[in-house]
Amino acid sequence: MVNLISIILLFFSVTPVYAHLHGNEEGDKPFNFKSPDETDFFQAVEHDEEYYGCSGYLRTGFIQTDHKSASAIAGELGCGYQLNSFIKAHIGLFASIDPGFNSNNDLNIQGDFFNQQKDSYLIVGEAVLTLTYDKFEAHLGRQNFDSPHLDGDDLRMISNLYEAYLLDYHYSDALYFGAGFVRETSGWENGANASQFVSIGEALGGNSNGAWLSWVNYQQDNMIMDTWFYLIPDHIAIFYTELIYSRELTDTVSYSFGFQYDWGHDVANSRLGNVDAHTVGFLFAISWTDITFTSAYNKNFGNTGAVASVGGGPFFTSLEDQTLDAISGKDTESILLSIEYNINNFIDLGAAAGKFNAANSKKYNKEELNLFININWKENLSTELIYAVVDDQNSEPDMHQVRAILTYRY
Numbered sequence: 265m266v267n268l269i270s271i272i273l274l275f276f277s278v279t280p281v282y283a284h285l286h287g288n289e290e291g292d293k294p295f296n297f298k299s300p301d302e303t304d305f306f307q308a309v310e311h312d313e314e315y316y317g318c319s320g321y322l323r324t325g326f327i328q329t330d331h332k333s334a335s336a337i338a339g340e341l342g343c344g345y346q347l348n349s350f351i352k353a354h355i356g357l358f359a360s361i362d363p364g365f366n367s368n369n370d371l372n373i374q375g376d377f378f379n380q381q382k383d384s385y386l387i388v389g390e391a392v393l394t395l396t397y398d399k400f401e402a403h404l405g406r407q408n409f410d411s412p413h414l415d416g417d418d419l420r421m422i423s424n425l426y427e428a429y430l431l432d433y434h435y436s437d438a439l440y441f442g443a444g445f446v447r448e449t450s451g452w453e454n455g456a457n458a459s460q461f462v463s464i465g466e467a468l469g470g471n472s473n474g475a476w477l478s479w480v481n482y483q484q485d486n487m488i489m490d491t492w493f494y495l496i497p498d499h500i501a502i503f504y505t506e507l508i509y510s511r512e513l514t515d516t517v518s519y520s521f522g523f524q525y526d527w528g529h530d531v532a533n534s535r536l537g538n539v540d541a542h543t544v545g546f547l548f549a550i551s552w553t554d555i556t557f558t559s560a561y562n563k564n565f566g567n568t569g570a571v572a573s574v575g576g577g578p579f580f581t582s583l584e585d586q587t588l589d590a591i592s593g594k595d596t597e598s599i600l601l602s603i604e605y606n607i608n609n610f611i612d613l614g615a616a617a618g619k620f621n622a623a624n625s626k627k628y629n630k631e632e633l634n635l636f637i638n639i640n641w642k643e644n645l646s647t648e649l650i651y652a653v654v655d656d657q658n659s660e661p662d663m664h665q666v667r668a669i670l671t672y673r674y
Contacts, residue, residue, distance in 0.1 A: 312408045313354040313392055315344035320356070325421055325669040327374050336377040337361045338421035342390060350397055356390030360421040360458075376452045377421045385459035387450060389425040399434040406461070412492055412504045412526075414446055414464070414475065415575035417453060419667070424451030424575050427461055443478040449574050467574045470499045470535035486510050498533040502526070502571055504578060508547075522547035522560075522580060528571035541566035543588065547580040556604040558616075562588045563597045570596060583618045584652040585665065586632045595623035612638040621657075629657040644673040 320340035327334055342356030361384045366373050370382050379385040392407040403409075409426045410416050416423035430444030448461035455467045465473035476495045482488070487509045494502040503526075510520040524545040530538055542565045549558040560580035564570045570579070570589040579588045581598040588598045602616035614636050622628040636650035647670050654663040 311392075311403060313344060313356070313390060313394075314342060315346045315352040315354055315394070318343040319674060321671055321673045323421060323669060323671045325377060326667070327376060327420075328664075328666045329374050330664055332372055332374040334366055334374040334377045334382075335363055336421050337363050338377075340389070340422075350395060352394040352396075354390055354392050354394070355388070357386065358389040358422045358425075359386045360384060379459035380457035387422075387459050389422065389450060401432045401434070403428065403430045403432075405429075409446070411477065411479070412490070412506070412578035413494055413502055413571065413573040413575075414449070414477075415573070415577075416451075417575035419576075420452045420669075422451060422458070424449055424453055425461075426450075438482060438484045440481040441479070442481075443476075445474055445476055447474040453575055455574075464574065465496055465499050465535065468496070468499065468536060468572055470496075473497050473499055473535075495531070497531070499531065499535050500528055500539050500571070501531050502528045506578065516553050518551045520547070520549045524578060524580060526571055526578060528566075536572075538568055539571070540568045541571045543570045543579070545580045554606040556606075558600070558602045558604070560600040561597070562599075563595075564588060564591075565595065567594050569593060581618055581620075583616060583632045584634050584650060584667075585654050585663065586618060586620045586630060588620065591620055591622050591628045593622040593624070593627060596628070597621060610640050614638075626658060631655045631657065646671050 318341065320342050323338045325336050325338070338358070338360040340356055340358050342354060344352065344354040346352045360377055362378065373382045375382050388406065390406050390408065392403055392405040395402040395404070406425060406427045408416055408423065409428050409430070414426065416425070426446050427448040428444060428446040430442060432440060432442040434440055446464055448463055449467050450458060450461045452458045453467070454462050455469060456462045463472040464475040465471050473496050477492060479490065479492045481490050487507065489505070489507045491505040492503070504524070506522065506524040508520060508522045510518065512518040522545070526541065526543040528539050528541040530536060530540075543562060544565075545560065545562040547558065547560040549556055562570075562579050562581045569592045572589045576582055577587050577589055579598070581588060581600040583600065586598070588596060591598070598618060598620045600616060600618040602614065605613045607613065614634070616634045618632045620628070620630050620632070632652060632654045634650060634652050636648070639647040641647070647668070649668045650666075652665045656662065
C-alpha cells in the first residue's frame, strides 16, 4: 500500500500541484484560512451535532511516519432528539478499531490512531444538551467545538472533542457574543490518552484546570473578525484576534488579506512555566479561475515561544507537522508559500512549503514540504491523501509522513 501511495505522490510531485487553502472546517490542515465567501451561515461557535434522527461517519485510514505505521477503521454513530424549539439533545459514540494487520510490536505502531496502549477504543464523545431562548443559545456537555486555541483538528480517526459549557448571544446577524467554560478534552492531541477526557491544563502539559473563555465574532459583507480571550487559572491567559477581508475584483479574480495577533502570558502559579508571547501574522491569497496562490508570515516577538494549543492552533503558517508554537525561544518566525489547483468540483491538488526557525538558527531551523490530493467523490464521500517531509537544516534526520484517510458520512 505504501509503495502505491508513493508512486501516486511521485507522479503529482513532478506535475503542477497546488495547496488546498479552503477546507470545510476552520481547523482543516494544512491551512487555517477560510474565506467568508465560503460560509453559508455565520456562526460564532461552530457545532456539527445533528438533532434529527441519527448520523455519523465511517472512516478508514493509514499513516506512516518513517519507521512507524498504522491502519485503522473508525466511525461515529450520533443520534439527536428535539423536544421542542427550546430543547435539543445529541449523543455520539466514537470508535477507532485496529483491523488486525498492524505490527505485533507496539514500538512499530504509529500511535495517533489509537489509545495510550496503542489499542482500539470506544468513547462517548458527544453528550450535549442545547437550549435556545430568544437570542441566546447554550451548548452543555461533551461536544464538537472549534476555536483558535481549542479545536477539533480532524486529521486522524477521531477529532479532538470537548466537555464544554458555552453560552452564545446572537446580538444581530453580523455580531455574536459568548462566554463559557471548557473543562476537558479527548482526542489524539490531548497529551495523555485519546480515549479519555483530561483537563485542558493537563492537555497543555500542566495540572487539572479547565479553561474559561469569551469571544466576540463579527461578519459583515467581505470581512470576518474574531476576538477570543482564554483564562486557564494557575496556567496561562491568552488573547487572540483575527481579521480576514476578501473581495472579488472580476468574475475570475479575487483576493483575501488576513491579519492575526496572539498574546499569551503565564498567570498565578505558572504551571506551564514562563510564558511571554506576542505573535503577529499576515496572510495574502489571490485566486485566478481555479488557481490560488497564498503567502503567510508569522513572527513572535515575545521572550518565550508562541502560545501552544490543544489542536492545530490558529497560526496562518501551520503545516501538517510544523507550527510556530513548536519552536522554542524568542523571536521565532515562520513563512508559508502555497499553490492550489481546483481541477473540478471533485478534485483539489496542492503543494505548500514552509520555513520555521528561531532567532538563532542553530537552535531551530526546519523546512517542510506538503503535497496532497483531496477528492470529494460525492457529497458524503471524501478522500484525503498527503505526503509531508520535514528537513532539519541542523543535525536531525529528515522526517517523512504519509497519511491517507477515506471518509463516508451518512
